[in-house]
Amino acid sequence: xxxxxxxxxxxxxxxxxxxxxxxxxxxxxxxxxxxxxxxxxxxxxxxxxxxxxxxxxxxxxxxxxxxxxxxxxxxxxxxxxxxxxxxxxxxxxxxxxxxxxxxxxxxxxxxxxxxxxxxxxxxxxxxxxxxxxxxxxxxxxxxxxxxxxxxxxxxx
Numbered sequence: 621x622x623x624x625x626x627x628x629x630x631x632x633x634x635x636x637x638x639x640x641x642x643x644x645x646x647x648x649x650x651x652x653x654x655x656x657x658x659x660x661x662x663x664x665x666x667x668x669x670x671x672x673x674x675x676x677x678x679x680x681x682x683x684x685x686x687x688x689x690x691x692x693x694x695x696x697x698x699x700x701x702x703x704x705x706x707x708x709x710x711x712x713x714x715x716x717x718x719x720x721x722x723x724x725x726x727x728x729x730x731x732x733x734x735x736x737x738x739x740x741x742x743x744x745x746x747x748x749x750x751x752x753x754x755x756x757x758x759x760x761x762x763x764x765x766x767x768x769x770x771x772x773x774x775x776x
Contacts, residue, residue: 622744623659624737626728626753627670630772632692634754635674643680644688648695651776656696665744667703669733671757676713676723703740705733729760734767752776 628634632646659666668689674680680688685706693702709723717723726732738745751762754772762769 621664621747622667622738622741622749623664624667624669624734624749624751624767626751626755626758626772627668627689627692629754630752630758631668631696643674643684646688646692648692649772649776653696655776656698660698665741666698667705667737667741669705669728669737669751669761671707671710671728673708673710673713673718673727675708676710676715676718678714682708703737705736707733728757729764731761731763731765731767734761734765738765738767 625631628646630649631652632648635643635646656666672680672685675682675685685708689704689706690700693700705726707726707728709718709720709725709727711719711724713719734749734751738749749765749767750770751758751765751767752770752772752775753759753762759769
């Protein structure tokens with residue numbers, strides 16, 4: 621089975637919940653590391669699909685996001701090659717290049733990132749796909765991609 625996860629608010633604390641929105645401050649949420657280890661041991665393929673519009677608003681760079689995700693993978697004890705799809709675009713971006721249609725086309729609630737991961741792992745996806753998230757945009761992305769959505773609070 622292919623099990624896909626949102627990042628902020630699902631696997632780690634969300635900068636959106638911080639008063640100063642510090643994109644560099646995060647912690648692994650309780651029970652995540654253990655549950656992911658169980659899933660991997662059972663033979664499931666795991667992946668991450670995340671909006672990172674902080675880049676579009678100039679709060680963080682693409683490289684900073686990639687470094688953060690690499691650190692998160694290490695903290696979650698996931699392989700460095702765990703598949704990750706990132707959408708930096710936002711329709712109201714301060715950095716205009718992130719407002720382009722191709723930049724915002726992948727943004728959840730679009731299921732584009734989920735479809736990319738499904739296409740990359742067809743054998744695992746043939747056994748079923750679920751997307752675990754914490755926000756309405758995650759529900760929309762799962763619906764758009766035609767996969768089952770499970771709320772993070774229920775899954776973990």
